[in-house]
Amino acid sequence: MKLFKKLLVFFLVINVFNSCEKEEEVSYALQDVSAPQNINAVFDISQEEEGLVSVTPTADGATSFEVYFGDEENETPTVIEPGETLEHLYEGEGEFNLRIVAVGLTGLTSELVRVVTISSDPPSELEVDISTSSLEVTVTPTAINATVYDIYFGEEEDEEPTTIMNTESATYTYAEAGTYTIRVVARGSGSSSTEISEEITVTEGTNPIKFPLTFDEEGVNYDFETFNGVSFEVVENPDVSGANDVESNVGAITNSGNTFEGILFALDEAVDFSGENKTITMKFWSDVPLPLLLKFEGGVNDERENEVVANHGGTGWEDITFNFSANATTSYIDESQPGGEPFVPTGEYLSAVLFVDGPGTTDGTFYIDDVAQAEGEGNGDGETEFATSLPIDFESNKTFSGVFEADQGVTGNLIENPDMSDENPSNMVFEFTKANGAAWYSGIFQILSEDLDLSTEKSFSFKIWSPKSGINVRMNLEKEGEGGGPTLSIDQTLTEENTWVTLTYNFSDLIADGDAYDKLVIFLDYDEENQAPGDGSVYYIDDLEQTSGGDTGNGNGGDETCVPEATESLNAADFNLTFLTNNLTVVQDNATYVRTDNPGEDSVNNSCFVGEVTNSNQNPWDNIQIDLDSKLDFNANAGFKIKVYSPQAGKKVTIKLEEIGNAGNNMELGVETTRTNEWEELTIPFPSSASGEFNKIVLFFDLESTNGDTYYFDDLKLYPRTDGNGGNGDGEGNGDGDGGATGDLASNGDFETGNLDGWAVYENGGIIEADNSQSNGGDWSARIVASSPDGLNPTLKQERKGAGSVSVGDVVEIKFDYKGSASAGGIYSIQSFVEAAEGINQTEVFSVTPTDNWQTFTTTYTVVDGDVNGGITLEFTPICGGDPACNSTLNLDNVSITLNP
Numbered sequence: 001m002k003l004f005k006k007l008l009v010f011f012l013v014i015n016v017f018n019s020c021e022k023e024e025e026v027s028y029a030l031q032d033v034s035a036p037q038n039i040n041a042v043f044d045i046s047q048e049e050e051g052l053v054s055v056t057p058t059a060d061g062a063t064s065f066e067v068y069f070g071d072e073e074n075e076t077p078t079v080i081e082p083g084e085t086l087e088h089l090y091e092g093e094g095e096f097n098l099r100i101v102a103v104g105l106t107g108l109t110s111e112l113v114r115v116v117t118i119s120s121d122p123p124s125e126l127e128v129d130i131s132t133s134s135l136e137v138t139v140t141p142t143a144i145n146a147t148v149y150d151i152y153f154g155e156e157e158d159e160e161p162t163t164i165m166n167t168e169s170a171t172y173t174y175a176e177a178g179t180y181t182i183r184v185v186a187r188g189s190g191s192s193s194t195e196i197s198e199e200i201t202v203t204e205g206t207n208p209i210k211f212p213l214t215f216d217e218e219g220v221n222y223d224f225e226t227f228n229g230v231s232f233e234v235v236e237n238p239d240v241s242g243a244n245d246v247e248s249n250v251g252a253i254t255n256s257g258n259t260f261e262g263i264l265f266a267l268d269e270a271v272d273f274s275g276e277n278k279t280i281t282m283k284f285w286s287d288v289p290l291p292l293l294l295k296f297e298g299g300v301n302d303e304r305e306n307e308v309v310a311n312h313g314g315t316g317w318e319d320i321t322f323n324f325s326a327n328a329t330t331s332y333i334d335e336s337q338p339g340g341e342p343f344v345p346t347g348e349y350l351s352a353v354l355f356v357d358g359p360g361t362t363d364g365t366f367y368i369d370d371v372a373q374a375e376g377e378g379n380g381d382g383e384t385e386f387a388t389s390l391p392i393d394f395e396s397n398k399t400f401s402g403v404f405e406a407d408q409g410v411t412g413n414l415i416e417n418p419d420m421s422d423e424n425p426s427n428m429v430f431e432f433t434k435a436n437g438a439a440w441y442s443g444i445f446q447i448l449s450e451d452l453d454l455s456t457e458k459s460f461s462f463k464i465w466s467p468k469s470g471i472n473v474r475m476n477l478e479k480e481g482e483g484g485g486p487t488l489s490i491d492q493t494l495t496e497e498n499t500w501v502t503l504t505y506n507f508s509d510l511i512a513d514g515d516a517y518d519k520l521v522i523f524l525d526y527d528e529e530n531q532a533p534g535d536g537s538v539y540y541i542d543d544l545e546q547t548s549g550g551d552t553g554n555g556n557g558g559d560e561t562c563v564p565e566a567t568e569s570l571n572a573a574d575f576n577l578t579f580l581t582n583n584l585t586v587v588q589d590n591a592t593y594v595r596t597d598n599p600g601e602d603s604v605n606n607s608c609f610v611g612e613v614t615n616s617n618q619n620p621w622d623n624i625q626i627d628l629d630s631k632l633d634f635n636a637n638a639g640f641k642i643k644v645y646s647p648q649a650g651k652k653v654t655i656k657l658e659e660i661g662n663a664g665n666n667m668e669l670g671v672e673t674t675r676t677n678e679w680e681e682l683t684i685p686f687p688s689s690a691s692g693e694f695n696k697i698v699l700f701f702d703l704e705s706t707n708g709d710t711y712y713f714d715d716l717k718l719y720p721r722t723d724g725n726g727g728n729g730d731g732e733g734n735g736d737g738d739g740g741a742t743g744d745l746a747s748n749g750d751f752e753t754g755n756l757d758g759w760a761v762y763e764n765g766g767i768i769e770a771d772n773s774q775s776n777g778g779d780w781s782a783r784i785v786a787s788s789p790d791g792l793n794p795t796l797k798q799e800r801k802g803a804g805s806v807s808v809g810d811v812v813e814i815k816f817d818y819k820g821s822a823s824a825g826g827i828y829s830i831q832s833f834v835e836a837a838e839g840i841n842q843t844e845v846f847s848v849t850p851t852d853n854w855q856t857f858t859t860t861y862t863v864v865d866g867d868v869n870g871g872i873t874l875e876f877t878p879i880c881g882g883d884p885a886c887n888s889t890l891n892l893d894n895v896s897i898t899l900n901p
Contacts (some may be wrong), residue, residue: 036062036102051090059102070096122192134221146186154180208268212372229256242317257363270348278325279374285367289314291409296349303347305331388449391545394428409435423500438534443523461504465540469497476521485515486564562608572628576717579609587625604679617708638721639685645712646673649757657694674758683803685869745801749895751780766794781893786878803871813898820850826888835870
């Protein structure tokens with residue numbers, strides 16, 4: 001929220017200084033909010049009055065509907081509530097686009113468009129397409145000059161028809177098998193109509209549904225359940241080629257473009273994973289590369305749901321294999337059971353679910369055939385098992401613990417060595433596929449049954465075959481679960497491609513005495529800077545072992561060595577979030593959160609782990625939420641400090657405090673970042689009146705804009721309230737001691753960075769820029785230009801500097817160099833504010849008369865009694881009024897805000 005605090009200087013600019021507040025705030029706390037779903041409409045046309053239609057819109061999650069009838073330009077929609085019916089009279093003939101917009105609670109919308117035909121000519125050339133699947137029938141009529149169609153399915157006496165419009169279909173399920181007469185009546189805009197009748201026979205599937213699914217067996221009801229927009233039907237093989245070169249029936253799966261839309265195969269005979277046979281195969285057709293996720297649920301004895309992802313290459317019919325012995329992970333159930341853990345199913349399951357590009361939005365029609373449980377798997381010598389100790393050579397059907405992110409198409413499989421050579425003559429290796437679009441940090445992990453013995457051997461090596469050279473290959477040493485040492489990372493650049501290479505990682509200089517580790521992680525093509533998603537590359541790994549030494553790359557990917565976190569508290573009484581552990585529970589409201597490595601250790605923040613938040617680029621209120629165990633105390637504490645690593649200066653970091661279960665009780669405050677891709681510590685004060693009110697923290701990054709930017713944060717903590725409402729400074733005004741802070745609080749006051757980092761910029765239609773054409777010492781200054789009619793009040797601020805470190809009685813010295821010019825009523829507003837935690841405690845107004853020559857302005861004032869925890873703001877605003885010739889230009893340099901000079 002931008003709050004402009006302006007001095008009303010002349011009557012010409014009375015309207016310039018209005019404070020800007022959010023006109024509308026949508027509750028971000030609603031979870032799983034989406035646009036209205038299943039939008040439809042009951043439509044009818046009068047047979048008595050030509051051109052009179054009625055429409056009753058329906059949709060899941062809609063709070064209102066906007067209806068456009070399409071018969072006038074610049075039409076204003078008619079708004080109705082759910083359940084209401086709207087009538088409209090079309091006064092002329094033609095085809096009109098009836099557009100219905102369903103509006104949800106948060107303003108998200110879905111649309112339905114149908115063609116309304118109004119003609120005085122009677123309907124003609126009526127044709128009907130009828131398809132059946134077991135007891136279900138689908139009727140799709142077409143006709144010339146028809147507006148609606150009444151469908152009678154012939155099962156009931158005095159049947160009420162199902163009325164549909166052009167391009168729509170009507171689906172009906174009969175109660176029992178038999179022969180029925182379907183009657184279709186096409187009606188136009190007058191009293192005339194035409195009709196057609198067809199006799200159909202429907203049969204009930206009698207044979208059980210079980211693997212293999214061939215879609216050819218008579219008496220099997222292939223009418224499977226679909227969800228989230230998928231449709232399914234049995235058709236003849238449309239492409240007799242590739243892995244399915246037989247003329248037969250296949251299943252057609254049509255995606256609508258929603259995420260996680262799929263098809264459920266409810267089986268009459270369970271799939272049995274109790275033995276060695278844990279592989280499912282199928283033939284699948286697609287003309288685009290995409291991931292396929294096969295999930296088993298409905299355990300006969302409540303066995304754990306689990307899943308495997310396999311990749312399709314987009315080449316038509318391909319054989320796809322899902323290895324549930326080597327690649328299965330637990331499925332998501334709820335927040336307490338998020339899934340993703342390695343898992344080997346051993347029970348029986350009655351339901352299989354298939355997602356085609358589950359997390360993506362690929363639409364189109366795909367084909368499936370011959371879904372079966374394979375006869376055997378592995379290397380022919382038994383069931384694949386997870387290795388629990390080193391070395392791992394893959395020759396005895398033992399494989400890595402797993403891969404991540406499997407739900408994005410990343411896979412790992414035990415296969416025969418594709419490139420036997422002198423460098424690697426072994427038979428079996430591990431294949432890792434970094435799927436198209438998968439997370440840039442996707443990789444392989446190995447969990448050991450006990451801690452590694454690091455007393456003498458502190459190096460690890462493995463063979464790698466890569467299709468690309470020049471990539472970074474990172475290895476991590478980690479501790480699974482609680483305890484252990486900090487995560488250690490070493491990077492190496494792979495210099496060869498399409499050949500086996502041995503990499504060795506020497507952790508001798510990084511492992512501290514007493515540190516325990518039982519997990520190794522390998523990242524292929526790990527690029528923290530560009531974070532490019534997976535490109536479908538396939539890598540091979542072999543012979544992971546622990547050794548006594550060897551050359552290696554640099555730890556942690558840079559020159560800085562991170563310092564492990566030492567303390568952490570997630571309690572409201574002494575909240576101090578340092579990411580020492582990964583125990584933080586976060587609600588992700590359109591923003592995603594992960595605990596990750598520090599992207600750039602420096603003097604401000606050299607800790608090892610931080611929080612990463614990525615906005616969804618959907619809403620300006622993308623956020624994460626942290627629930628606390630009790631209410632926050634702002635009598636003892638003055639607010640929060642937070643370290644932030646932002647992709648751009650000038651992004652506001654907002655903390656909103658709420659009461660759990662009562663989101664209307666809230667308070668929010670924010671501070672803008674001043675640095676780009678560097679750590680800085682921000683102070684966000686809260687007043688004593690907030691004490692005992694709130695037990696939820698909501699964190700926004702760049703609240704006022706919609707973007708997909710990634711931010712990092714660390715050391716989110718309470719800081720104590722001190723006597724005199726202040727604290728001692730650290731040269732940047734960020735201290736928290738006993739008052740009497742000193743030093744220049746301004747950031748980039750001489751503009752020698754060549755940009756406006758450190759400043760809050762509100763252009764408001766004007767011009768604000770760093771200027772290297774003139775300065776008063778050095779190379780750069782700032783230039784602010786106001787002009788009529790659009791750029792009336794551009795504002796440049798040093799905002800809330802020294803928040804938490806200013807005390808009552810402190811002396812503030814304001815000093816800056818300036819020059820400029822004004823014409824046709826142009827003026828200047830220069831003010832300083834002592835900010836409260838919420839609002840303003842004190843305002844100081846300064847008067848200057850710029851000329852063509854540089855001048856220096858200096859003044860001091862004393863901080864008066866009140867809440868001063870919000871720090872000092874200094875604001876520069878050239879102003880133009882209503883004169884179209886108005887211009888007001890202000891140049892600034894060497895700006896300082898000195899506390900207790």
